[in-house]
Amino acid sequence: MQKVLIVETNVTRYGQTNDPTGLWLGEAAEFVDELQRANIEFDFVSPKGGFVPLDPRSMKYTDDEIMRIYESQDFVTRGLTNTMTPAEVHTEDYAAIYYTGGHGVMWDFPNDQPLQKIAQTIYQQGGYVTSVCHGIAGLLNLRDADGQYLIAGKKVTGFTTAEEIIAGKKSVVPFLNQQVATSHGAVFQKKRFYKPYAIADGQLITGQNPFSVRPVAKLLIAHLQEAS
Template sequence: MKKILVILTNTTRYGQTTAPTGLWLGEATEFVEEVVKAEFQVDYVSPKGGFVPLDPRSMKYVDESIMRVYESNDFQQRALIRSLAAKDVNGADYSAIYFTGGHGVMWDFPNDVNLQRLTRTIYENGGFVTAVCHGIAGLLNVKLTSGQYLISGKHVTGFTLSEELIAGKRRVVPFLNQQVAESHGAKFEKKRAYKTFAVRDGQLITGQNPFSAQAVAEKLISAIG
């Protein structure tokens, strides 16, 4: 059985504020539902391991399928309560890695050396590196063994500047994904704000916003075959 790493945030608040954030629930559940139906196994990982908070804003956008995964004992135990710590995971065991979003990832994904190690290992072993929305933050600083940024020269997408402005978080986030991606050589693509959009460039698959998780999963399933 092919295995996929699903990466989740441990961040509970926006920087030094008291405003809560965390995992955008649907970005995990919609992806997981699709790949599990395709008979892939998933493991849940976070930078620290253990507890994964939910972004309360994401609960406004749930539907029956999101709730079905959310309410499952497997998701609650392995994703939200006892996620694996990135330092304890061997990337060689996995065919793909998927970075979920939620604003929290902006603080704990970009510079985590263990997440970078996992991503580099999977990619250089011929596996797939995928992300949705703010999850692209986990790819921004990953360098290959050659020293080149993973995303350099690649077509990618992620949460855009215009979407960040609409979300009202432009002044609180530590950086803008689109700007950093472009500064590291990525060819950033985008469609209309908050519309489903995903891009594949070889082993790299990225989705623009919270409504693109299923599209990322579908492209990954098709790519792996």
């Protein structure tokens, strides 16, 4: 089954502040666009299910393709207003799981055990665990069948500390993805800030920043097509 599970955040604000955040729109929309072009099915899940807020800053970085997805009824219904809960997911249906970003994920992705179980099962059944930008937060605490961190010894990338500083959020986020990934044994790779970069290492496929969505999608699609 070449079907992909897309994970999105339910978090509406930066911690205890009134500063709004949420899903970075392009990190879902561009990925969906690539899957549609490859005729690969997909579903959406979030930690709580239901509503997914959009990071307002992400609306400044749209193009025709992003807006086409954003304005589609399917994306609005399944991807923004009525996402599945983890309990509704039939893990055996998916060949891959993809963690989107937006700063909101820093609060609800890392320690969500139902999502971790889904990702671990997909990985153990030979599927791919993928992320882009802050979405790597969902990978940081995943463990393999032996209890070791899934990213240990693996080449991965995600939103870097330098990019967090440039974004002006280093003092607001609860941790730094690059720092935690490294402390959990990952071989963290990066390119110049805000440049597209994606890397595959076995069943892990990760992208550095919001400009890396399509490279991540293309890598995943290539692996899925090769396996089919």
